[in-house]
Amino acid sequence: MCACLRRPxxxxxxxxxxxxxxxxxxxxxxxxxxxxxxxxxxxxxxxDIKASAFELPALDGRREQxxxxxxxxxxxxxxxVAGIGAYEGAESAEITLALSQLIELGGKRxxxxxxxxxxxxxxxxELAVRRLxxxxxxxxxxxxxxxxxxxxxxxxxxxKLAERTLAAVETRVNAARSPLAELHRAKAAxxxxxxxxxxxxxQLRASLYRLAALWGESEPSFRSVKAELxxxxxxxxxxxxxxxxxxxxDVARLLTEARLRDAELRLAEARRRPDLTxxxxxxxLEQTNDMALVFSVQLPLAINDRNQxxxxxxxxxREQVDAQYAALLNTARADLFGFHQGLLQARAEIEAxxxxxxxxxxDALRQTELAYERGRYSYLELVDAQRSVIEVRSTLIDAAAxxxxxxxxxxxxxxxxxxxxxx
Numbered sequence: 001m002c003a004c005l006r007r008p009x010x011x012x013x014x015x016x017x018x019x020x021x022x023x024x025x026x027x028x029x030x031x032x033x034x035x036x037x038x039x040x041x042x043x044x045x046x047x048d049i050k051a052s053a054f055e056l057p058a059l060d061g062r063r064e065q066x067x068x069x070x071x072x073x074x075x076x077x078x079x080x081v082a083g084i085g086a087y088e089g090a091e092s093a094e095i096t097l098a099l100s101q102l103i104e105l106g107g108k109r110x111x112x113x114x115x116x117x118x119x120x121x122x123x124x125x126e127l128a129v130r131r132l133x134x135x136x137x138x139x140x141x142x143x144x145x146x147x148x149x150x151x152x153x154x155x156x157x158x159x160k161l162a163e164r165t166l167a168a169v170e171t172r173v174n175a176a177r178s179p180l181a182e183l184h185r186a187k188a189a190x191x192x193x194x195x196x197x198x199x200x201x202x203q204l205r206a207s208l209y210r211l212a213a214l215w216g217e218s219e220p221s222f223r224s225v226k227a228e229l230x231x232x233x234x235x236x237x238x239x240x241x242x243x244x245x246x247x248x249x250d251v252a253r254l255l256t257e258a259r260l261r262d263a264e265l266r267l268a269e270a271r272r273r274p275d276l277t278x279x280x281x282x283x284x285l286e287q288t289n290d291m292a293l294v295f296s297v298q299l300p301l302a303i304n305d306r307n308q309x310x311x312x313x314x315x316x317x318r319e320q321v322d323a324q325y326a327a328l329l330n331t332a333r334a335d336l337f338g339f340h341q342g343l344l345q346a347r348a349e350i351e352a353x354x355x356x357x358x359x360x361x362x363d364a365l366r367q368t369e370l371a372y373e374r375g376r377y378s379y380l381e382l383v384d385a386q387r388s389v390i391e392v393r394s395t396l397i398d399a400a401a402x403x404x405x406x407x408x409x410x411x412x413x414x415x416x417x418x419x420x421x422x423x
């Protein structure tokens with residue numbers, strides 16, 4: 001396979017097309033998918049991202065509503081009607097038509113707008129976090145497909161090895177140099193290798209479907225991925241990663257939420273101050289057929305309700321964000337340390353297996369095959385040498401996949417780009 005798994009977050013920019021109109025994907029069943037292609041498709045078609053993006057225009061409407069002035073009210077009041085004596089009927093009626101307006105004091109309208117603006121920032125941060133979550137999941141599933149592809153290739157190699165061994169055993173049995181039981185064992189080993197290959201192909205097929213499902217494909221429009229599983233991006237030192245952690249999208253989201261809680265606290269404190277209602281109108285006196293102007297001012301007395309409960313809640317919510325911030329950093333630092341150690345371990349394992357263990361075992365296998373053909377080694381010794389090579393190659397595949405998967409977790413935590421392909 002060609003291409004690579006380098007610099008995954010550099011392609012996160014493709015996710016900015018999450019709300020772009022859907023276009024038909026040209027299907028080529030024989031095509032190989034690159035990581036850049038996968039991220040681009042997710043950016044256009046992932047349903048979670050598209051659904052989350054609707055939150056921003058919805059908040060635009062909320063901001064417009066929050067900035068509106070209260071509506072004026074019109075009232076009609078009739079007094080001194082349908083009574084008794086001098087007030088019988090409507091001859092002594094007093095009719096008042098008035099217009100009233102609530103005047104918000106303490107800058108409440110601006111504070112409401114400020115809350116929506118802060119909420120908008122939180123929504124943007126949450127959308128960025130969701131995009132990173134989806135991009136990280138793309139990388140995980142992409143690596144899983146690459147891993148399954150390597151296992152299919154290894155299964156092919158194992159099948160060919162079993163066929164070659166069977167041919168060698170048949171030659172020895174026909175020459176009466178080995179017992180017939182070895183031939184049965186070799187045939188069973190070939191059949192087992194074929195079964196293992198079928199299982200590997202099924203697992204690869206399942207991984208392809210899981211990857212394609214991220215952008216809503218019911219049938220994968222590709223048959224493989226382009227990835228250099230054994231190309232290992234360099235590891236940043238732990239101190240640099242810890243510094244980057246404080247600038248991660250998750251931390252940024254909590255900082256924007258802190259600004260939202262501050263805005264809510266300011267509005268709650270402003271609502272301690274009651275609003276003023278002023279009204280003015282015209283009164284008609286039926287008894288004298290005269291007209292008069294009326295004015296009134298209404299100001300609630302803040303005796304019992306001074307919004308103290310809402311203020312207390314807003315302060316607690318603000319303190320809660322600080323506690324969440326400290327908890328997030330504490331957990332993230334511990335996770336980051338564990339991931340970094342896992343990355344170092346996987347790299348050391350890969351380098352040891354590729355540089356030392358596997359070459360030695362492959363040399364041993366070649367010598368064992370030659371010795372078996374000459375009758376110096378037994379069938380069991382040949383099978384044991386083959387099994388050792390297959391097991392080490394399988395371990396190497398898993399270690400390389402684990403390296404890229406752990407690297408994806410580190411990139412998700414820090415939100416930094418240091419491993420995505422150039423294409």
